Amino acid sequence: MSTAMGYLELAERIAREAGEMLLAKRPARPEVLATKSSPTDVVTALDRASEELIRARIKEARPDDAVLGEEGGATGDGRVRWIVDPIDGTVNFLYGLPEWAVSIAVEVEGEVVAGVVNVVPRGEVFTAVRGGGAWLGGERLRCNTGVPLEQALIATGFGYGPGRRAVQAEVLAQVVPRVRDIRRGGSAASDLCAVAAGRVDGYYERGPQYWDYAAGGLVATEAGARVGGLNGRPAGPDLTVCAAPGLFEELHDLLVPLDPERDA
Numbered sequence: 001m002s003t004a005m006g007y008l009e010l011a012e013r014i015a016r017e018a019g020e021m022l023l024a025k026r027p028a029r030p031e032v033l034a035t036k037s038s039p040t041d042v043v044t045a046l047d048r049a050s051e052e053l054i055r056a057r058i059k060e061a062r063p064d065d066a067v068l069g070e071e072g073g074a075t076g077d078g079r080v081r082w083i084v085d086p087i088d089g090t091v092n093f094l095y096g097l098p099e100w101a102v103s104i105a106v107e108v109e110g111e112v113v114a115g116v117v118n119v120v121p122r123g124e125v126f127t128a129v130r131g132g133g134a135w136l137g138g139e140r141l142r143c144n145t146g147v148p149l150e151q152a153l154i155a156t157g158f159g160y161g162p163g164r165r166a167v168q169a170e171v172l173a174q175v176v177p178r179v180r181d182i183r184r185g186g187s188a189a190s191d192l193c194a195v196a197a198g199r200v201d202g203y204y205e206r207g208p209q210y211w212d213y214a215a216g217g218l219v220a221t222e223a224g225a226r227v228g229g230l231n232g233r234p235a236g237p238d239l240t241v242c243a244a245p246g247l248f249e250e251l252h253d254l255l256v257p258l259d260p261e262r263d264a
């Protein structure tokens with residue numbers, strides 16, 4: 001079990017099991033256990049339970065692998081590393097909105113080779129293997145191509161800190177008049193899969209963490225999208241931009257002079 005497809009099969013099985021557990025155990029109004037970077041950055045008991053389940057399953061199948069998880073941090077130091085967001089879109093989960101996902105990516109020697117994003121309330125499981133395409137069930141995904149910026153539907157997200165949000169709002173005010181419209185779904189992993197599936201044309205966000213975009217980024221890349229940061233840098237917490245080649249550059253060039261990273 002050492003091919004990218006083998007990793008994907010295991011990741012998908014685990015992401016489905018975590019999704020089933022979350023659906024079965026989610027109370028009408030999940031309780032906030034703790035807050036993280038700000039009072040609105042919440043953790044529920046089920047974020048932790050989901051990550052514990054995922055870590056336990058990885059350990060059973062692959063005891064030597066490393067794991068980086070949103071709730072439990074970094075453990076182990078194997079050449080294979082699992083990047084885990086046990087619930088991406090925790091605020092949606094809290095409110096019962098149908099846009100949250102279990103996201104699991106598998107890295108081999110620093111490169112993501114497999115990714116699964118289980119958008120649990122919608123029953124949609126997006127998968128990708130490096131070089132093997134992006135899939136939703138039996139359907140191969142292709143992002144929209146040839147869309148000019150002014151016709152593009154663009155997804156974005158906001159951080160949890162007030163200072164960052166103020167800058168994000170200023171940037172957004174300059175982006176909205178230049179595009180078809182904006183969507184804020186509340187899960188970066190799901191947003192990237194939406195680019196892959198052609199449900200939006202592009203995505204940008206300042207602040208997503210690796211566990212938010214590792215799996216969804218591979219799904220989008222394998223669907224033909226370009227995923228990166230500003231000025232040739234890789235995608236990352238500074239800024240992540242995703243769109244088909246052509247639109248990527250237009251969106252990138254719109255963002256650069258707006259200096260979206262200036263809250264750093």
Ligand code: IPD
Pocket residue numbers: 070085087088089090091156157158159185186187188189205207208209212
């Ligand atoms: C958040 C979501 C949201 C994005 C935030 C992320 P979380 O992840 O992906 O869409 O805008 O930047 O932190 O906190 O729900 O795992």
